Each structure stands twice: as structure tokens, then as C-alpha cells.
Amino acid sequence: MIKLRCVVEHITYQNSENGYSIMKVNVKGHKHPVTIVGSLLEVPVGSSLVCDGDWKVDKKYGSQFVVESWQEEMPATILGIEKYLGSGLVKGIGPAFAKQIVRQFGLETIDVIEEDIQRLREVPGIGEKRIEQIRVSWDKQKDIKNVMLFLQGYGVSTAYAAKIYRQYGKDSIDKVKGNPYVLADDIWGIGFKTADGIATKLGYEKNDLRRCRSGILYTLNQLANDGHVYAVEEQLIKSACELLEADQEAIAAALAQMIADEDLKCEADAIYLPVFYHSECGTAKRLEALFTAEGNDKKQPTFNLEAITKETGIEYDDVQIAAIKQAVASKVMVLTGGPGTGKTTTTQGIIAALKTAGLDIRLAAPTGRAAKRMSEATGMEA
Structure with a gap:
């Protein structure tokens, strides 16, 4: 570099x-x-x-x-000091006052503002109100510089240091020292590993409660990225231990505290992030409502394999036939399978079975792209 x-x-x-x-x-x-x-x-x-x-x-x-x-x-020349003060960054000092101040104090200008700002009254036109405006603005710039220097010392890039200052202002240093793991929650782009690196440089122990809590959240979020809405408690503790290289007892204690604080939800041995727990509960309630809803028994479709095959032009295997039978006999059914296992052709068979019964069919998908693909596969609007 x-x-x-x-x-x-x-x-x-x-x-x-x-x-x-x-x-x-x-x-x-x-x-x-x-x-x-x-x-x-x-x-x-x-x-x-x-x-x-x-x-x-x-x-x-x-x-x-x-x-x-x-x-x-700090600028080391008369011209540099004048340009700096007249840049507009220090409120209360424009180019004209910058020239007058530097003419009055020369190379001592910065020291005067830092150590004896009342001396600015020696400059014609500068009174108490303007001095206070200059002092507040100068202190703010000092805060920014101190925060930037502190964070850069712990490996934080200037881009993220700027974001941190925007979030916490003059309290940035105290906030980071008090719990660097809040950065993973509050600052977009800073994750657990970056926050953990700062914490390590600050001298945080491996078993620190704040570290364990953040590591558990990180582990659950990584599992969520892989499609899991919860983690089994034993496996969660094991995974967090591997990530943090911390003691199992410390992880278990942090997990218990998070559940007690309702930062996490626990049902039996399943540990959820609250957002996924509430989503699961909402899904369960909707499914229950569908299962218990009154149906139209007069139009219950009967399974007619010959009619379905004629409608679709597809020869179905035993697994697909079983799925179609289950679908026409149930109020709710989940059809799942990997790519190329026949989900689309099975869906076409289900639609054909419902059509032969004269039922009104509506297709829906969670996204516009999925709806388009469903329409292309079935020939019906979704």
C-alpha cells in the first residue's frame, strides 16, 4: 500500500x-x-x-x-489554513472571515480556535453568536476525525466508518467499544465476522456473552440462507461453538438468556428467529383454516385416469398418479420435488382431474415470474 x-x-x-x-x-x-x-x-x-x-x-x-x-x-501554511477555514465546512467562517482570521493570528490560527476561541473577538465583525456557531461546528469536525481515526485503527474502512458515524454520531466510539456486535445489526454491509474482528482487537474474550449472542444470531441467519426456518437446539449450540471456538456452557447460557429476553423463540427443541416463528405460526393458522373450511361436497371430483391422460396427453407413473389422487381428495396438498421430477406434469394432471369434474379452477403463484411459468406450463392464466 x-x-x-x-x-x-x-x-x-x-x-x-x-x-x-x-x-x-x-x-x-x-x-x-x-x-x-x-x-x-x-x-x-x-x-x-x-x-x-x-x-x-x-x-x-x-x-x-x-x-x-x-x-x-492541520494545514501548515498560511494559505492552507485560509483555504481550510474558508471551505464552508466550519459554519460561521466564510472566505472573507477566513482571510481576516488568518491575517490576525497567522500560523497560530488553529491553536487559537482549539484552545482559546474567545480570542476570535479580536477580529472585527465576529461576536459571541458567531463564536458559538464556529465552536459547535469545529467540535463536530473534531468528532468526525476522532471517530474515523479510531475506527481505521481497528481495520474499519473509511466507507463503513462514514456509515457508522452517520448512525451514531459523536457517540460512535463509545458505542463500538461498548458492544461492537451492534454494528452487525445496525450497519448495512457489516456482518458478524467484521464486528468480531473489531471485538477481538478490542480485547473481547471468546466466551463473552455479547459475542456468544451475536454468534448465535449469525448461525441462525446462515441456516435461514440455506432455507431452514429453525435450528434444533443441540445442533445450534454445536454449530455456534464451532464458529466461535467458545465453550459449550457459554453458548448454552447465552442461548437461554436470548430465549428469556424473547430475542429468540423456542418451541420444544426448535429455536427460531422471531420473524420466522411468527411466519410459521401464521402459515399454520392459514392451513388450519383451509383444512377446516366447508367444501362443496356436491362437486367432489372423481379420479378418472383415462380422462386425465386424454386431456393432457401424458402417461403418468405410479407416484404421479398417487399425487393426483391425493390432490383431488384433499382440501390442501403440498407437492414437492427436485428439478425434473415431474412436478409440472403432475400439476397438469391435477388440473385435468378438476376440469373433468366441471370445477372452476384458479391458479396463483407467489411471484410474477412463477405465475408466468405456471401459465406457460398449463395454458391457463395464473
Whole structure:
């Protein structure tokens, strides 16, 4: 990784949400300004930066320095200080006041603002109200810089550091120190493993309750990504132990606490994330309503294999025939199987069986794409 010392000359683009910026900077030894890109949250013109990153050549924009992390140094020249103060980042100081302040205090300007801000009254036109405005804005910029430096020290990229500051503001450092695992819940793009890396650098023990809780949630979410709505308690503890390399007793204690706090739902030995538990309960209630609903017994279809085969032009095997029989005899049936096992042709057989009974048929699918495929397969609107 290359270290680049530079002074911001011009801001070409800056995203106020994530801090992503494109800037022209002056670099010693370079005849013309160079372009740097990266997440540079609220960095104004005139800022002196020490950037870590690498050069790359963009096909459209040419040579650029991609910033991975950065630190700001206070401007060391009269012109640099004036540009910095007049950039608009410090509320209450525009270009005109910046020029007057620097004329009054010279290279001591930054020290005056940091240590004895009331001395700004020596500048004509600056009163108590403006001094307070400057102080609040200056402190905010200090908070941002402190947060960025702290987070970069724990391996957090400037892009995510910007997101963290947007979420927690001046409390960011205390929030992360108090429980870095909240980042996995609150900050889009930061997962358990990133949060765990920060926690390790902060000195968190493997059996720490906060770590165990977050590891359990991560394990359940990974299972959900694989299609599982719950985990068997014994297997969940085992999987979390393998992930965290923590003691089984610590994981079990954390799990018990999460259930007691209703952060997780437990039914028998099945452990659910609350969202999936409530979804399952809702599904069960809907199925129960379908099972107990009064049907139209006068139009119960009879199974006629010859009529079905004639309607579809398909020769069904024994398993498919059994599925069609089950479907026409039941209020609710789930048909499942892997790719190429005959679900579509079986569905066509079910529709044919219902058609021969003269029943009104409606097809529905959970997504537009699935509805289109169902229509293509059956020739009916879904």
C-alpha cells in the first residue's frame, strides 16, 4: 500500500450520505493536481491529508489514487489554513472571515480556535453568536476525525466508518467499544465476522456473552440462507461453538438468556428467529383454516385416469398418479420435488382431474415470474 501526502485543491464530487468523493489534490513532486477517490467524509478544500491506498488507471478518467484509509493533518501554511477555514465546512467562517482570521493570528490560527476561541473577538465583525456557531461546528469536525481515526485503527474502512458515524454520531466510539456486535445489526454491509474482528482487537474474550449472542444470531441467519426456518437446539449450540471456538456452557447460557429476553423463540427443541416463528405460526393458522373450511361436497371430483391422460396427453407413473389422487381428495396438498421430477406434469394432471369434474379452477403463484411459468406450463392464466 502506498502513502500519499496531499492538499485538497478541488472537490469534483462528494456524496453526503456515504462520503464517497472524487478530489483534485496537490502532491509534492507532481506538476499538476492528481485525482484521489474514496470515502472522505466531510473533507474540505485546503485539507492536508495522509492517504493510504494504491494507484489505478481508469479507462475513462485515467490515473487515480484509490484511498483505503486517511488521516487529516492541520494545514501548515498560511494559505492552507485560509483555504481550510474558508471551505464552508466550519459554519460561521466564510472566505472573507477566513482571510481576516488568518491575517490576525497567522500560523497560530488553529491553536487559537482549539484552545482559546474567545480570542476570535479580536477580529472585527465576529461576536459571541458567531463564536458559538464556529465552536459547535469545529467540535463536530473534531468528532468526525476522532471517530474515523479510531475506527481505521481497528481495520474499519473509511466507507463503513462514514456509515457508522452517520448512525451514531459523536457517540460512535463509545458505542463500538461498548458492544461492537451492534454494528452487525445496525450497519448495512457489516456482518458478524467484521464486528468480531473489531471485538477481538478490542480485547473481547471468546466466551463473552455479547459475542456468544451475536454468534448465535449469525448461525441462525446462515441456516435461514440455506432455507431452514429453525435450528434444533443441540445442533445450534454445536454449530455456534464451532464458529466461535467458545465453550459449550457459554453458548448454552447465552442461548437461554436470548430465549428469556424473547430475542429468540423456542418451541420444544426448535429455536427460531422471531420473524420466522411468527411466519410459521401464521402459515399454520392459514392451513388450519383451509383444512377446516366447508367444501362443496356436491362437486367432489372423481379420479378418472383415462380422462386425465386424454386431456393432457401424458402417461403418468405410479407416484404421479398417487399425487393426483391425493390432490383431488384433499382440501390442501403440498407437492414437492427436485428439478425434473415431474412436478409440472403432475400439476397438469391435477388440473385435468378438476376440469373433468366441471370445477372452476384458479391458479396463483407467489411471484410474477412463477405465475408466468405456471401459465406457460398449463395454458391457463395464473
